[in-house]
Amino acid sequence: MWKPNVRAMTKNWLDMGLRPRAVTRDIDWGISLPLSDDKWASKRVYVWFEAVQGYYTCARIWAERHAKQAGHPLGDAAWEDWWKVGPDGVSPKHIYFMGKDNIPFHTIIWPSIIMGLNSASSGKSPSHQPGPGELALEYNVPANEYLMLQGGQFSKSRKHGVWLPSFLERYDPDTLRYYLSINMPEGHDTDFRWDEFVDRVNNELIGTYANFVNRVMTLTHRLKSEGSNPLSTFYDASLHADESERIQTLLDSATESMERQRFKEALRSIMGIAQLGNSILQRAEPWAHIKEPEATEARGPLSSLAMSWLICRGLAVTLRPFMPFQSDRLWGMLGEDADIDSILWDEAFTGSSFSWNSESPSPLFVRLDLDEIIQHERSLVEALENSNGNEPESVGDDAGGDFIDFDDFMKVQLRTGRIISVDDHPNADKLYVIKIEDGNDSTRTVCAGLKEHYEPSELVGMNIVFVANLAPRKLRGVVSEGMLLAADGEDGNVTVLTADGDIAPGSVVR
Structure with a gap:
């Protein structure tokens, strides 16, 4: 379950042997020690000794301040459902998301603190595994490696970054969410590159997914609707058993990846369903039968178009964790009245619901222009540097100064x-x-x-x-x-x- 990079760093620490570790620092900020002796006055609690305990103490504070007043049946003890091993031995699943530099604090230090608290309460050996009624250890720590930018580290002071306020004024946030998800540094460092960003958005997000949705929507709207979805009369599930099985296989793969916190794998599987939808359309060629939909030879192709409509509906649900804004837009174009969040993941591609929105569909995304983005980023960096009284720094220039042979x-x-x-x-x-x-x-x-x-x-x-x-x-x-x-x-x-x-x-x- 744990990622190889997380296991490797944790094992490396353990192989070297655990040593005593100071839990205070000689600094003038942070949490003071709860000790009255003046010799401790200049000491502060080490952040990674107290910060991880905040996960636990926040739950207890919530229960003490709000649970009882809200009518929770366990009152002040409501936090225990989230933190203690149950009477049946089942532990709550704690999953910690972070960058790789914080791995040891969550795989070694925090579990050690928990085991120490359990030992203090039970009188058992600190090394015993938590049992019923004791604090549970973490379930998974799916830490990511580092995301770089154009081969270098993100740096606010060097104006080397993606400036979100400016980006969101000009571009759809889901384009960035898609690229960051498909390029996530799950097992090794990855690089954010503007050329790759534009290529993935234009050729994958738009070329594979958005174009498929647009074809399905526009073809369906060319059929005579009379106020309801015309595809409902053409859909024959028996014609699409093979496609349904392939969709279920891809959905199962995405589900397994999500459960293992392998989000990049999950997104690839879901995009594979969009690719399958495109191939269904290409084989069926429903556009050739739009003018004579009642003809016998039109039944199969138009059933494939209806199948593609249902695929769009399922994609709106399963892509929502990655790209929520486009999912809402697509859900509206489909004419769905139900709250999209009420649709169960496992049921995203089942059923035969054909809702309808009589408004003409619009593209989910607009193609990006690399030169335009680069020019805007250059201008933005220059403006930021000039506003700080600094000389503009050429984007992409070497920062190393003189060269050596x-x-x-x-x-x-x-x-x-x-x-x-x-x-x-x-x-x-x-x-x-x-x-x-x-x-x-x-x-x-x-x-x-x-x-x-x-x-x-x-x-x-x-x-x-x-x-x-x-x-x-x-x-x-x-x-x-x-x-x-x-x-x-x-x-x-x-x-x-x-x-x-x-x-x-x-x-x-x-």
Whole structure:
């Protein structure tokens, strides 16, 4: 059930062994410690010790403040249905959505806190699995990797982003929702590229789905309606058993993917139903029988058109989690009176409901122009930079400054290593003395200025990248035999560069 990237990061932490972890920070903001001694006055609770507990405490606060007044049968204990293992041993399903940098806090720290709370209440070993009446552990943590933009990180300060207010003034929000869903970084980092965005919208969202809907709507409206849907008299379910079976297979696949939080897979399966609808129309050629719908040879093709209408109805329901605005528009064009949210997912493509809206249909989406989008984005970035008194930065230009020769770059030996210990530098407040397993049956020492950004326990076990052929030098009395690579963000955050997966120490980075 858990994604490979989530399992791998969690296993990496566990393989290195769990160590004591500080739950306070020496900062002047955050939650103060509930201790009266003055020596704790400057301490604040570590955010990832208190934030995860907010999931649980918010439920209890809700129950105490609102459940009883609202007439909930369990009153102040209403929260227990959402958090405790039931008498039958069935646990509530807690699913946590986040980026990959927060994985260990939800797969290791938070479960440890829960198990500790259970142990304190029951007197049992902290390692025992929660039983009836105890707090349940999480069901799944489907964390995503990172979404990049044109090969780089999103950055508000560098004006490197997708500016939503401007985008939504000009374009349909569902075009962005579609692209972000189909390009979701579920298992690895993905890249937001404007050319790919336009291509997927024009060729997939419009070319496959919206065009199918438009063909069905316009062909149906060419039939004589007399105030009701003319397709209801032509539909013969017995002619479409094979198509119905294929639709059910694709829907089952989408359902399974949704249940496993594989949303990209689910969307692909649903779009596969739209592709099937297009093929049904192409084979049946109902447009050739619009003028003489009562002819014997028209019954099959027009039944296929009716089948396509029902497919449109099902697509409106199943695409709603991904693109709610177009689903509402399509639901209205279909003439449906029922609330679309009342239609069960499993029943989206069943039945033979032919509602009717006499108004002429309109396209669900408008084709996008890449040059127009790029020009607008450039103008927007320039306006934002000028408003801050900065010189406009050319979109797509290198931000690296001067170049070096390739041969010079190849002199630098980058290798992977695994951090095995982290200690305070004896003579420097901001430095750690880090021991790295470097693949040479030995360890090397590296001094790194990471003390303000990482706890030792956060670094131990990391698969990092370091410069292996940097000449050793003494830093405040300790010889450093290399350099760790880290990214320094505009907001002051420092992030150590790590190697994805379980790669052997000493591996060459190319």
